[in-house]
Amino acid sequence: MNQVRVEVAIIGAGPVGSVAANLAARHGLSCALIDASTEVFVLPRAIHFDADIMRIFQFAGLAERIEPLARATTGGVHLGIDGEPIRRFRVRDEPGDLGWRPHYMFFQPELDALLRRAAASCPGVLTRFGWRCERVDEDDSAAVLSLSGPAGEYAELAAEYVIAADGATSPTRVQLGLELDSYGFEEPWIIIDAQVPAEDLGPDYTIMYCDPARPGTYVPGPGRHRRWEFMVLPGERGEELQTPQRARELVDSVTPWLDGVELDVGRTAVYRFHGLVASRWRAGRVFLAGDAAHQTPPFYGQGMCHGIRDVRNLLWKLAALRDDRSGPRLLDTYQAEREPHVRAIIEAAIANGRYICTLDREVAVERDVRLRERIEQGADVRSFREVIPGLSAGLLDSRDGSEANGLLFPQPRVAGDDGSPVLLDELLGDRFALISAVAIPDVPGCETWAAAVGGVVFELGSTLHDLDGTLERWFEAFDCVAALVRPDRYVFGVAESGIDIGALLRRSASTLSDIVEERG
Ligand SMILES: Cc1cc2nc3c(=O)[nH]c(=O)nc-3n(C[C@H](O)[C@H](O)[C@H](O)COP(=O)(O)OP(=O)(O)OC[C@H]3O[C@@H](n4cnc5c(N)ncnc54)[C@H](O)[C@@H]3O)c2cc1C
Numbered sequence: 001m002n003q004v005r006v007e008v009a010i011i012g013a014g015p016v017g018s019v020a021a022n023l024a025a026r027h028g029l030s031c032a033l034i035d036a037s038t039e040v041f042v043l044p045r046a047i048h049f050d051a052d053i054m055r056i057f058q059f060a061g062l063a064e065r066i067e068p069l070a071r072a073t074t075g076g077v078h079l080g081i082d083g084e085p086i087r088r089f090r091v092r093d094e095p096g097d098l099g100w101r102p103h104y105m106f107f108q109p110e111l112d113a114l115l116r117r118a119a120a121s122c123p124g125v126l127t128r129f130g131w132r133c134e135r136v137d138e139d140d141s142a143a144v145l146s147l148s149g150p151a152g153e154y155a156e157l158a159a160e161y162v163i164a165a166d167g168a169t170s171p172t173r174v175q176l177g178l179e180l181d182s183y184g185f186e187e188p189w190i191i192i193d194a195q196v197p198a199e200d201l202g203p204d205y206t207i208m209y210c211d212p213a214r215p216g217t218y219v220p221g222p223g224r225h226r227r228w229e230f231m232v233l234p235g236e237r238g239e240e241l242q243t244p245q246r247a248r249e250l251v252d253s254v255t256p257w258l259d260g261v262e263l264d265v266g267r268t269a270v271y272r273f274h275g276l277v278a279s280r281w282r283a284g285r286v287f288l289a290g291d292a293a294h295q296t297p298p299f300y301g302q303g304m305c306h307g308i309r310d311v312r313n314l315l316w317k318l319a320a321l322r323d324d325r326s327g328p329r330l331l332d333t334y335q336a337e338r339e340p341h342v343r344a345i346i347e348a349a350i351a352n353g354r355y356i357c358t359l360d361r362e363v364a365v366e367r368d369v370r371l372r373e374r375i376e377q378g379a380d381v382r383s384f385r386e387v388i389p390g391l392s393a394g395l396l397d398s399r400d401g402s403e404a405n406g407l408l409f410p411q412p413r414v415a416g417d418d419g420s421p422v423l424l425d426e427l428l429g430d431r432f433a434l435i436s437a438v439a440i441p442d443v444p445g446c447e448t449w450a451a452a453v454g455g456v457v458f459e460l461g462s463t464l465h466d467l468d469g470t471l472e473r474w475f476e477a478f479d480c481v482a483a484l485v486r487p488d489r490y491v492f493g494v495a496e497s498g499i500d501i502g503a504l505l506r507r508s509a510s511t512l513s514d515i516v517e518e519r520g
Pocket residue numbers: 011012013014015016017034035036037041044045046047048049131132133134165166167168170171172191271289290291292298300301302303304305306307
């Protein structure tokens with residue numbers, strides 16, 4: 001049998017698998033994107049993503065197409081029993097330090113379809129929609145996927161690496177015997193997606209109604225799309241709430257601004273929100289990503305975002321391996337980097353979920369008093385972004401020290417090749433970058449470093465012109481003059497002075513060389 005062979009096979013063309021295929025193409029990796037279904041999933045699921053996800057779309061060449069489909073919003077607020085704020089997460093509707101607005105709302109089937117189409121049109125991406133992956137086997141040279149086609153045909157596909165982005169029930173995870181750890185958080189909620197008559201009707205920020213009578217959420221979607229979510233109370237059956245009349249009653253209970261206005265309820269679904277993380281994210285050549293690896297209660301709107309961060313992390317490493325700039329041990333940093341990140345956000349979402357979902361009035365009254373005190377003390381979180389940590393492990397500078405290590409590097413507007421403004425990443429490409437605010441002294445090994453890791457060097461004011469001083473302020477805030485930025489824009493490490501730049505490069509070279517020595 002003729003076997004097609006690719007560098008990366010991706011099982012599942014949900015948002016995570018489709019982004020993975022777009023990223024693979026961006027890195028020049030040949031890939032196959034396989035999905036059992038010819039259509040995208042239509043029930044209501046993700047509605048929100050953050051600036052760092054738009055930055056990933058930008059890297060994949062998709063931001064210009066996605067931005068017009070999304071509504072930028074101004075964060076959110078949690079209301080107590082009396083309908084007054086107990087937490088505020090409000091932000092300004094303008095691009096932040098990552099180059100994009102803090103929050104975007106979107107309609108997932110529309111985004112999923114765009115991502116699939118974009119992947120299918122990329123050179124080097126082979127699509128198999130309507131084909132199910134029945135199992136994955138592995139030998140010394142490749143993973144082999146057994147596929148069944150729409151008319152019952154059988155095919156095999158060989159790949160050096162496999163990304164299993166096959167969703168929450170992940171047949172690949174099950175086949176490989178990779179277990180999920182549960183946080184023991186299980187809450188049933190009904191989701192109501194509706195169209196309102198006008199695009200500007202209703203608040204342009206998310207509202208969480210922390211009402212023990214029935215916790216709920218309002219989310220302004222793009223255009224006329226609005227979402228409401230309500231907890232299914234003990235003793236209720238979710239389906240009872242899904243009739244158009246009950247759905248409307250639920251919406252009316254929290255939405256005085258909709259008084260008398262016609263509401264076109266399009267879709268409803270009942271989900272059990274939970275926190276789950278796979279104990280191992282890799283088996284041999286197969287990596288789990290997205291919902292296959294973890295599931296997050298949607299209180300910060302992060303489930304899909306996690307998955308997109310997963311594949312951003314994985315793809316540049318697979319490309320580094322293909323380019324012989326690293327050895328296979330680099331791939332061990334995937335779970336080491338992504339798991340603590342994912343867990344931190346799941347834990348924050350569950351902590352939120354526990355106080356949002358309380359049905360005990362006394363507990364809720366005490367909660368409102370306590371959280372309002374925090375607002376008064378100014379200790380409240382001001383944006384969701386502050387909940388999202390940097391990297392705490394993996395390919396980071398081994399030297400203790402700067403708080404900048406593991407953070408996302410900012411993305412200001414800089415002067416492009418012809419002097420017109422562009423976002424910084426457009427210059428950085430897909431490489432490691434050393435960005436220095438001072439003239440780089442004649443560092444022995446700088447060129448060797450650049451050649452070895454495929455790195456690129458920028459000097460502020462000379463080869464890089466920051467148009468609004470963001471980078472100078474960043475260096476000042478972290479008390480350093482140069483940063484070594486990874487291909488996924490996380491900071492590897494920083495140098496406190498010009499003469500420390502050589503040591504930073506040597507440390508990065510030795511960290512990488514540990515990995516490079518494993519080559520072949
Ligand atoms: C109510 C709700 C609200 C949410 N809100 C948000 C939010 O605001 N923001 C956010 O970031 N996330 C949110 N999420 C989470 C988000 O929807 C998911 O994390 C995301 O859709 C997962 O994407 P995925 O690509 O990993 O999996 P999926 O989208 O489930 O895709 C998996 C794909 O794999 C395919 N597949 C499965 N098995 C096979 C096989 N054997 N062979 C071939 N193909 C296969 C399936 O057909 C499917 O297309 C929410 C979820 C819910 C339920």
